[in-house]
Amino acid sequence: MNTVYSPGIRKLQTSNTTRRRVLGFYQIVGGAIGLVMASLVLSHLFSTEYVRDYRLITIVSFVILLYIFSIACGTLLLMNKESAYSYSLAQQAAQVLSLDVGSFGFTYVSGVNLSVGIDVDGTAIMSFHVGISNFWATIGGEAGLHKIMFNLVAIYLIYYIIELRKNIRKEMVLKNAEDLTGAQ
Numbered sequence: 001m002n003t004v005y006s007p008g009i010r011k012l013q014t015s016n017t018t019r020r021r022v023l024g025f026y027q028i029v030g031g032a033i034g035l036v037m038a039s040l041v042l043s044h045l046f047s048t049e050y051v052r053d054y055r056l057i058t059i060v061s062f063v064i065l066l067y068i069f070s071i072a073c074g075t076l077l078l079m080n081k082e083s084a085y086s087y088s089l090a091q092q093a094a095q096v097l098s099l100d101v102g103s104f105g106f107t108y109v110s111g112v113n114l115s116v117g118i119d120v121d122g123t124a125i126m127s128f129h130v131g132i133s134n135f136w137a138t139i140g141g142e143a144g145l146h147k148i149m150f151n152l153v154a155i156y157l158i159y160y161i162i163e164l165r166k167n168i169r170k171e172m173v174l175k176n177a178e179d180l181t182g183a184q
Contacts, residue, residue, distance in 0.1 A: 016168050023160065024077030027088065030111030031070030034133035038064045055139060063108065063135045066094065070110040085165045092161065095154035098136075100146040105138040109151060117149030 042060045073091045076084035098107035115129040
């Protein structure tokens with residue numbers, strides 16, 4: 001039995017579906033680009049003397065899993081699964097902060113990177129970075145604070161996902177209310 005909903009609900013449903021699909025494709029494409037890059041790095045590591053550096057291979061393998069997770073998040077969004085929103089929030093949260101502090105540094109981006117922050121190497125310099133899917137990691141580097149960056153795209157997408165999830169829940173409430181009033 002097909003229920004015919006009011007034009008307002010259909011418009012909200014169409015908008016939410018489009019926004020969900022765009023986010024899903026964004027996460028799949030970003031993950032695919034990153035997966036190709038990380039796989040190329042891993043294959044290069046196995047073809048050089050770095051094959052014995054298990055820390056490096058472990059880091060690259062972990063990053064490959066992050067890119068696969070991005071693709072899975074996008075796929076779940078395209079399948080319209082409720083869990084996709086929580087997973088996508090976690091995926092974006094992993095991309096918000098890029099830092100190089102102490103002897104540890106890490107950057108992970110799946111999709112677009114538009115970061116702002118401070119590079120601290122002798123002097124504090126405001127820094128901007130623009131790019132696509134990338135990762136960078138260091139263990140055992142020079143001690144001290146070197147860089148802290150915030151990915152504005154990931155921050156926006158967190159807001160976007162939260163708002164999208166609210167709109168979808170609102171759509172469901174309106175549908176249920178209309179079903180109840182139409183059934184009487």
